[in-house]
Amino acid sequence: MPTASPQKPAATQSPRAAFGRRWLTVGLVCSLGFHAAAMYALTRVEISRLLPRGPLADVEASTLLSLSMPPAAPPMVQPQPEPEPEPEPQPAEEPPTPEPAEAIVIAPAHESPAPPPPPTPAAPPPPPSLPAQPKLAAPAPPQALTASFAGVRSERAASIVYVLDASGAMTTSLHMVKQELLRSIARLDASQRFQIVVYRAPPGAEQVQTETLDGASGLLPATDAAKMRAAAWLAGINPSGRSDPAEGLRRALAFSPDLVFLLTRSIQRSGPDAQWGRGNAATLDDLDRLNPRSMITGRRATVIKPLQFLDPDPSGLLPAIAEAHGDGPGSYRVVRLEQLASPQ
Helix, strand or coil: CCCCCCCCCHHHCCHHHHHHHHHHHHHHHHHHHHHHHHHHHHHHHHHHHHCCCCHHHHCCHHHHCCCCCCCCCCCCCCCCCCCCCCCCCCCCCCCCCCCCCCCCCCCCCCCCCCCCCCCCCCCCCCCCCCCCCCCCCCCCCCCCCCEEECCEEECCCCEEEEEEECCHHHCCCHHHHHHHHHHHHHCCCCCCEEEEEEEEECCCCCCCEEEEHHHCCCCEECCHHHHHHHHHHHHCCCCCCECCHHHHHHHHHCCCCCEEEEEECCCCCCCCCCCCCCCHHHHHHHHHHHCCECCCCCCECCEEEEEEECCCCCCCHHHHHHHHHCCCCCCCEEECHHHHHCCC
């Protein structure tokens, strides 16, 4: 086993060797110091970056980190950071009110020249005159409602009453008179109204009696049904008794018709002064009271047209009634048998 060579005593070392050892020691110490300082600086910077801002920022790094030169220094222990206190809740801040954006006006690259003023329009020519409009014809008045009997006509006849003498004097002519009466009714329009009054004084009766179609107390519309009822009713009327038209006219005027056709044959004869009833004057006075003239128009409400069959009236009563209550010449007429038989 080899033995260690004996060390040379210190006295025997040369000055150059001692000088070299001193410089080597100084260099080693300087190197360690330099590296220690660099490590310290780096460590301080790293700790400062990692530690939170706040109260720990003012703590000296020397209190947080101990550095020693190896190998004598103990291992470096990095201090744990203190727990950060929870921040106190702050009141919610209202969002700032946005300021209105300023309108951005983009100026044109170059200003266009102003348009020239529009030319002044010339005055419009006057409108052409329109041709004269033709005058419209006035609407035709509604067709007048008329009525006629054996050629005797009336132009104002919205309502008609036929006063029929059914006394014994009508024995030879009543059948033809009834046929003409039905023809007159057949010509009526449905908008017209009518009624039939039959008068006579039956044998043994002192007063003249009257009858009406359907026993009605008013006018009937001129419908087909009413016309058929009139034909059936007239078929049962037979002549008998005495004649006096005054009562028949009184009953007819109670209906206030436009027109009355008085249909009679003869008069009651009593000597040379033949007359009906109470005489002409009394009969005319009664009719004037029942059918007076209007003080405004001078017309009577009802036109009365007496028709005498076969023979004229020798008393003059019927022509007097036609003159006072008719609508002009032709209101009184004597009707012959041939005129009743011929169509009208």
